[in-house]
Structure formats: structure tokens, C-alpha cells
Amino acid sequence: MFRMHSKASFRTLGLALLMGGLACPALAQGSEPGPGGDANPLQLALPSASLAAEDEIVISTGETPAEVRDRLAYEIDDVDVTSFAVRGEGATTLRLPTALAPGGHVLRVTELLPDGRVLERGLFDLDVRGARIQQASLIGSVDVELTRRMADHEILDPPERVQLRGAAILTGRASGEDWEARAILPVVFDEHAGMPSSGVLERRDWDLGAFLVEGRRGPLGVRIGHFAPDPPSLILEGFHRRGVSASLDLAAIGSRVTAWSLRAEPITGFREGIGLQDRDRRVSGVTFEGQPVAFPGGVLDLAATFLRGRSGLGGEGVAYDGFRLVESGTAWSARADALFFDSRLRLRGEYARTRFDPFTSIAGTSERDDAWSVLVGVSPFQDAALFGEPFRADLDLEFREVGRLFRSVANPAAPWIATSNRRGWASRGAASPGTSALVGSGTTSTASTSCPGSARISSTGSSAGLPTS
Numbered sequence: 001m002f003r004m005h006s007k008a009s010f011r012t013l014g015l016a017l018l019m020g021g022l023a024c025p026a027l028a029q030g031s032e033p034g035p036g037g038d039a040n041p042l043q044l045a046l047p048s049a050s051l052a053a054e055d056e057i058v059i060s061t062g063e064t065p066a067e068v069r070d071r072l073a074y075e076i077d078d079v080d081v082t083s084f085a086v087r088g089e090g091a092t093t094l095r096l097p098t099a100l101a102p103g104g105h106v107l108r109v110t111e112l113l114p115d116g117r118v119l120e121r122g123l124f125d126l127d128v129r130g131a132r133i134q135q136a137s138l139i140g141s142v143d144v145e146l147t148r149r150m151a152d153h154e155i156l157d158p159p160e161r162v163q164l165r166g167a168a169i170l171t172g173r174a175s176g177e178d179w180e181a182r183a184i185l186p187v188v189f190d191e192h193a194g195m196p197s198s199g200v201l202e203r204r205d206w207d208l209g210a211f212l213v214e215g216r217r218g219p220l221g222v223r224i225g226h227f228a229p230d231p232p233s234l235i236l237e238g239f240h241r242r243g244v245s246a247s248l249d250l251a252a253i254g255s256r257v258t259a260w261s262l263r264a265e266p267i268t269g270f271r272e273g274i275g276l277q278d279r280d281r282r283v284s285g286v287t288f289e290g291q292p293v294a295f296p297g298g299v300l301d302l303a304a305t306f307l308r309g310r311s312g313l314g315g316e317g318v319a320y321d322g323f324r325l326v327e328s329g330t331a332w333s334a335r336a337d338a339l340f341f342d343s344r345l346r347l348r349g350e351y352a353r354t355r356f357d358p359f360t361s362i363a364g365t366s367e368r369d370d371a372w373s374v375l376v377g378v379s380p381f382q383d384a385a386l387f388g389e390p391f392r393a394d395l396d397l398e399f400r401e402v403g404r405l406f407r408s409v410a411n412p413a414a415p416w417i418a419t420s421n422r423r424g425w426a427s428r429g430a431a432s433p434g435t436s437a438l439v440g441s442g443t444t445s446t447a448s449t450s451c452p453g454s455a456r457i458s459s460t461g462s463s464a465g466l467p468t469s
Contacts, residue, residue, distance in 0.1 A: 057094035059085075068111075072121070075108040076100070136174040143167050165190040179217035184225075186211060207269040210242075219249035221258075224274065229260045231289050231303050234352040234371050235331040235408035239283075242267055242275045255290025264311035264409065280326045283309025283410050301337040306330075309409045329356035329366075331408040346377035346396070356407040369403030377428075396428040 061069050066087075073082045074094065086093045109122040144166035152158050170185045186209030212225035228240040243262030250256065261284040263275030276282055285307030291300060308330040333352035339345070350373050357366035377396035384391045402422040407414065 057096070059092040059094065061090060061092055063090070071112050073110045073112055075110070077105055078108075132176050133174055134176055137172065139171045141169045163191065179215065181213075181215035183213045184211060209268055219251065221245075221247040221249070223260075229258065229262070229285065229287055229410075231287065231305075231335075233303070233305050233333045233335060234350060234373065234402075234411070235307065235333045235354060236285070236287075236305055236410045238413050239410045241265075241283075242272075244274060244276070250290065250292075253290060253292040255288065255292050258287045260285055260287070262410075264309060280310045281312050283307060283311070285309075285410070295338065297340065299339040299343075303335045303337070304333065306332045307408070307410050311409050311412075325359065327356070327358045327409065329354060329407065329409050331355070331410070342382060344379050344382060346375070346379070348375040348377075349373070352406075352408075354406055354408050356405070356409070367405040367407075369406040371400070371402040371406045373398055373400040375399075391432070393431040394429065398426045398428075400424060400426070 069087060069092065072092075073080065074085060075081065076096075081094060081096060084095050084097070086095060104125065106123070106125060108120065111119045111121050113119065144164070147163050149158075149161045149163075166189045168187045168189075170183070170187070172181075172183045172185075174181050188207050188209060189205055191205050210226040212223065212227055214221070214223040214225075214227075216222075223245045224243075226240060226242050227245070228238070229236060229245065232238075239262065241262035241264070243260060245258055245260035247256055247258040261276055261282060263272070264281045264283050267275050285305060287303070287305045289301070289303040292302060293300065308328075310326050310328040312326060331352065331354040333350060335348065335350040337346070337348040340347070351370065352372070353368070353370040355366055355368045375396055375398040377394065379392065379394045381391050381393050400423070402414070404421050
């Protein structure tokens, strides 16, 4: 008996039944002989093109003799659909009375021989998709305020008595078989506000806040709007700006490469568009994160970042002796984060180096320096229980040394030009009995890395301040 088992994905259902060695000659051998002893080789193949829900199912039979073609029977989910087959020269068309529901289905093709035997010619697992857009949602949150001034006394050029203002946040999502998209659009409205427009201050009733539009199809991803590049590091931290990014997932090595370009200073509204027009106020970089190498007995996460850019010094329009004051620089960092003993022990190390020029237009003002950090974390109670509830505790200790002249254009919060190198330590701790979490005092912080095909390394807890010395 000849039996073939394969799998395909469709919006509805489609297959091609080829006989006599039209394609894949190796599959044309192995069918049982007919009643006269002659072999009737069958080949089953699935077309590469998907069909719409309203399309018919066309089965190509090639030059198969009519008497053999008429002996073929078709079942879908153990239901005989042979009566819906319209047999013609070179093709048979299945015209089902109703479309197949999305999900898994089984198609069986058999041959009914004159002597009463039934030969199974093919068996297919089918995944039927009903539409290009499988899921979609739109959520809006609207806040409107209407005010009326009841009285006024001695007000020069009073505004209108009735004023309208409001805000809205629109969140939309859509996804298909191999793609997904998401958008967050905050909108503000004030009919009496003079909002900044392109280059000048003028009245604008509507304006846009910190928006984000992102999409992914297969291994490719795109983001437009306000975001912070991942992963955070000594040279890239707290840098939430407007710009664009494109990423590529390397599933074979469980890694991701991302190229991004962001506005150096925070901006909102329609002003400046995406914000990348001015080369003196733009920061661009490339990041790599993932687990490209096997690590026996644990998990090893690697990350690297390179960036360069320029940022206006002192604010918009600041100049000195006819020169526009611009600070610029380049920076790179490398980090390794490892888990041992079933995630009970964590070791992380990072090294970074920067070249920073506070006055780009003045020669000889650039400075170079470096920074490094080491973290040790323990999670001794992975499978413990407390009062019958699962219990987990984590403790991280980090030591960091930052050079006196270490500064990155993508880490604006870091201090610069200290009298000596800055050294210090930080601690993070958390305990979670059952579903409750006990976190130590301090500022809660979270750092995580997640890539396709990789495990996740994360740390959440309280952070002690990093003193300088």
C-alpha cells in the first residue's frame, strides 16, 4: 500500500493530485498493482498558493485514464465528499456546500478497485486559515472637559466663556498567520491652546503625544515612534526618544540584531515629524542580544552595542561666537550574563568604552574613558515551599566602576567630569511567597532580555544607590 503523510497551511483548502510521474518521480513508485497487475502510480502534492475561502478545490489529475480517475474517492474529517467532485479532463474540482472551518482537518484520498479492495492513496493533515487578519482590536480611552466661565471682572482680552479640551489614547492591534502590528496613539485637544507646530509657535487645536507604531512579520520587526532600545547597558540607559528601528531575528542561533536611530532630545507633538532630519540631534546604533553559543550546564546570554551621535548643547538654538554648540561621541559595550545550577547562581559582567566630545566644533576637546560592572546573584529557594505555598527569594550584588570622563550621548542621566573615578555597589532583593511579593526598600528596577529561541534572564527587585568616591 502506498501511503503519504504531509502537512500544509491554507486559508481554505487546496491540493493537487498528480499521476504518472508528473512531479517528484520518487513518489510515483510504491503503489499497489491494480486488478490486472498493472501499477497505477499516484503522486500527491500541495500547491504553494493559498486559496481564498470562496475558492473551489481543484485537483490536478494530469493524464490519468478516466477509469482510474473515476475510482478515486475523497474524505474530509471522515466525511465522504466524493459526491461534490466534478470530474473533468485533467482535473477534478471539489465544490463543498460550505467552507471548511478554520483549524485542523484531515483529507483522505482512496482508490476503489473493481475487486472490492480499497487502497489508501494519501493522507493529509491540513491547517485551514479563514482570513488574512485572524485577530484585531481597537480600544479607545477618551477624556473630555467642557468649562464655562460664569463671571469676569477687569480681565483684559478675556477668552471665550465656553472652552473645550480633552485627551484620548487609541490602542490598536492586529495579527495574522505570520505577522502582527500594534499602535498606541495619544491625542490631545485644546481649542484655545497655542501648541507648537512646524518651526514656529502657532495655534493648533490637535496635537500628538508619545506615540508608537510597531509591526513584525516572520523574523523582521519595525518600530516607529517613542521607544527605548534594548538591551539597557552602561552606554544606553533611560534613552526613551522618538525615532525608528528595524530588527532581524536569527532563530538558528537564538539571537536578534537591531539597528535604530533616535532623536537626541525629547520631543512630542507633530513638531519635527519623526525627528531625524537634523544630523546634529540624532543618535544611531546597532545592538545584538541572544544566546548564539551552547553553554553546558546553564544559560549564557550575550549582548553588544555600538552607537554614535550628536546632541545639541544647552537647548534649542544655543550658539557661541557664531558656532552651534553640539556635543558628539561614540561608544560601545559588551556584556555576558550566565545562569548556573538550575538558575540558582547568576554571574554578569559588562565592559564599555566611550569617546565624547563636548564641543564638536572645537578641535582637540574629545575625551576617552571606560567603565565596567560585575554582578553576582543567588536564588537558593527555587523549589521551596512556605506554609504550603511556593516560595522564591533572589539577591543580587553589583559592583561598578565608571571612569572620570566616561560619558555616552545615549545615557544623558549619567554624571560627567567627576574629580576621580566613581566606584560603588548596588543590591537588589526580592522574596515571593505564593502570589505575594516582598521587595526590599528602595527604587524597584527591572532588567530583562528575551530573544527568539532563547531562555530569559531577568532581575527584579530593589536597588540601593550607587555611591561615588
